[in-house]
Amino acid sequence: MEEMGIFCDKFTLAIRLSAYAAASNIVGIDNIVTRMESDPRIILDWNSYAVAANGYLKVGLVDKTLVMMKKLEELIDAKGSNVAFVNLLKLYAETRQRDELDRVWMLYKKKEKIYN
Template structure:
């Protein structure tokens, strides 16, 4: 990451998302959390970071973390909350084995799916 900063590549969400995904997949939660904090401090626009963060919380069975990510998703006007966002949330809760939260997400999905 430092090399990317030195070269000026650490200004876009893409570079952060790639490293966040790496840290998530390798279970390096300390570096993951530091990078998330850095993104917030530098006002790096969140793109698919919520999905990566949700996956990391699900892998750690961190229900409070998933709740926080979903709340941030819903409160961010730049993130269009389509049915797929709630399916992703349900997936996170499934990985964390919380059936009640999965059902709550799927109820939101049902309300957003348009009928043919």
């Protein structure tokens, strides 16, 4: 695509990011996240950071996972997103960050009605 002058949009890059995460290709994840963050035409959402965090966690890179999780959390809007919070809670549980898990759980409970 790039050789033909076709711009990679957010969706194309998100698919590539998911593929790199599924294949545990850390260099690929790093490159795509850097590219997405540096391109002013692309507006990142929390899901891109969640995909990257899961990819890093899959290979045991907890420090990189935590960096992506902080960025994910910054992008959760004021009213909150149920799916975003669930992803963030899952990631904090998997990284065994109990204090952060409790902190995010308290934020989630304030923003959403919890049924179970």
